[in-house]
Amino acid sequence: MALTFRHLFRSFITTQYPEKRLSTSRRIRGQQFVWRSDLCTGCATCAKSCPHGIIQITTSTNGDNRYVVDNIEFDTGRCMFCGLCVEACPYNALYMGRSYEQARYSRKLLWADMETLMDPANQVSAYGHPELEWRIPRQSLLVYGQISQEMVDEEND
Numbered sequence: 001m002a003l004t005f006r007h008l009f010r011s012f013i014t015t016q017y018p019e020k021r022l023s024t025s026r027r028i029r030g031q032q033f034v035w036r037s038d039l040c041t042g043c044a045t046c047a048k049s050c051p052h053g054i055i056q057i058t059t060s061t062n063g064d065n066r067y068v069v070d071n072i073e074f075d076t077g078r079c080m081f082c083g084l085c086v087e088a089c090p091y092n093a094l095y096m097g098r099s100y101e102q103a104r105y106s107r108k109l110l111w112a113d114m115e116t117l118m119d120p121a122n123q124v125s126a127y128g129h130p131e132l133e134w135r136i137p138r139q140s141l142l143v144y145g146q147i148s149q150e151m152v153d154e155e156n157d
């Protein structure tokens with residue numbers, strides 16, 4: 001009974017997902033990518049650095065000795081979200097996203113095309129880009145076995 005009462009009066013360590021959500025780590029390697037077409041040079045370093053070879057990129061030249069990216073796609077269904085592609089990008093054009101809710105009924109729907117990669121609703125992670133951390137909400141932490149309830153309330157207000 002002593003054990004039961006101890007648990008009865010301790011703070012909650014669960015939240016009512018999906019109505020309430022905790023903030024993830026600022027450097028989460030989420031299940032999405034964010035691509036900036038304005039910074040991308042079409043060098044394909046990201047595609048070459050991917051151990052699974054799941055980044056498809058096609059480029060053309062515009063007569064100015066520069067590449068134009070015609071298409072870039074990620075087969076996120078085969079991705080292990082290691083982040084190597086983000087780390088390898090020399091022009092800061094590629095970011096991990098913070099979303100972890102990308103479940104789909106079909107593998108085909110897991111392909112992230114250019115439009116998806118550039119979706120303004122995508123939330124950028126600071127993984128590989130620590131300079132972005134100040135713009136991202138703090139993680140709701142389990143502190144000594146208890147969630148900081150203030151943080152949960154802050155996030156769900």
Ligand code: SF4
Pocket residue numbers: 049050051052053054055074078079080081082083084085086
């Ligand atoms: S996170 Fe890893 S597996 Fe996924 S696309 Fe990037 S390099 Fe490839």
Ligand code: SF4
Pocket residue numbers: 039040041042043044045046047057088089090091092093094
């Ligand atoms: S490594 Fe970066 S700059 Fe090069 S193609 Fe990939 S996203 Fe674009």
